[in-house]
Amino acid sequence: MNRLAHGSARGAQTLERAAARGRSLWDDARARLFRNRAALAGMATLALLALAAVIGPHLAPFAYDEVRKDDVWLPPLTGGHLLGADALGRDLLARLLMGLRVSLAIGLVATAVSLMIGVAWGATAGFVGGRTDETMMRVVDVLYSLPFIFFVILLMVTFGSNLILMFLAIGAVEWLTMSRIVRGQTLTLKQKEFVEAARAAGLSNGAIIARHIVPNLLGPVVVYVTLTIPAVILAESFLSFLGLGVQPPMASLGGLIADGAQQMEIAPWLLIFPSAAMILTLLSFNFIGDGLRDAIDPKDR
């Protein structure tokens, strides 16, 4: 008895030492992420873009909606306009920074909406299982087969172009895939011993989902979030391009591109700079998403 206790104490000591030297899965993932040059470049670019979006509009020499009759269609690097001016003589740089801010904000907020709905829905369906699961996922199936972009267009036509509504509409559509991913993960997680232990300890279903299931879903959810943000930015730009999204004089990347496309023969810079900003943003997110996926789930490398 005494010897046994002594032995297990020694075992615990070695375990402790191993833990002190060892690295967690997350450390490994971080190391892999920082070795991935494309992901690093994506993160750096995105940090710069975000910084520009946040403080840029305050530093720009012109306001984004300042109309200057003398500056109409001034090419880049003339008249103090670094990136030129548009058909109303508004500074493109200022508008671009503002558009970047609007597009990034929409991306973040709508993704947060889809994250909340998707995780709650998927975790509940997967965890409760049975008929509830069947019904909840059937709802997702039906919504999946709706031509969603048409409904978003109808929604924008119906209620006018309103930013909050756009957040909600896009977020409400993007949660479907999220809920499927989360449900699949939950199904495997709920077989794990720690869930059984939590149940044996008398936790309610809600508490188990919130405290034990959701934190363990983090990996795939983070990856999917970084891929949802560009999808949302794309959706918003698409709507703005059709003239249904953000309304002038407010700018968004899609609106600026639409504007530029109409005047590209007179003022190609109005198309080229916003397009470049758009591509750069989307590329960064995609590189980060791919890098995160490889880092968290390295089996496909």
Add this chain to the structure above:
Amino acid sequence: MLSFIGRRLLVAIPTVFLVVTLAFFMMRAAPGGPFDMDRKLPPEIEQNVLARYGMNRPLPEQYLSYLAGVAHGDLGPSLKYKDKSVLDVLKENAPISLRLGALAISLALVVGVSLGVFAAARQNGPGDHLVMSVAVLGVCIPTFVTAPLLVLAFASELGWLPSGGWNDGAWRNLVLPVIVLALPQIAVISRLTRAGMIEVLRSNYIRTARAKGLPEHRVILRHALRAAILPLVSYLGPACAGLLTGSLVVERIFNLPGLGRFFVVSALQRDYTVVMGMVIVYAALILVLNLIADLVHAALDPRVRLS
């Protein structure tokens, strides 16, 4: 198999019902109506016009009679194009969109699968990296950026191709729209093909095929490709949904008289019946394509049982 199709069609009915219901009430909730003019109609005439289209009845009643019409394949008259039914409008515009879509998906499949196989056969080589970088770009650059840029380059600057218009479907007018529609699909398809191919190339039966001395191109094209393109089949549904979305932009930029262009215009003009007809057609199209994708998937993969 027949019972599988039957059951899927049974699930499709509530979906279409939901589509019709949502579209109907969203359209009616929109401010304004199809008969709003710059100059207001005298109330008596407006009443007559509304009565002519049955729009003076209570909304639930209109909804039920519209549902009954749809169930009989009658989508009603257009409210903006006099003397035309919604079916007439669809018949005029749908072939243009379908032709664009079919050409684009064919192009995307041929080019995407070839690129994917090429990249997988040279995994981690320079050719692979090049193809995959281009694919990432293709995923990231939206149609509303590629379309104006290509017009700027090939129509305005070089003058090789027209910048828009249908011109009875002359091939020169089709080149740019089809390429713009196909590009994002090429990117996704090549990535899917490469991933599927790489996984299949590691499997035992490929080793067997190589061990018995088959030439590499035969191993890849006859044995590996068949299994590798399975994920593609399930992608067919989403791909077509992507094409539909793309057609909204492409038909606008290239000024093509297809469904996508009419949809936005009709929604803004509050042509209720035309908008709902188009939503129904699109939803039905997606449902049918998903069903076909499942059937093809089952036919190609003996492990899949339709149940």
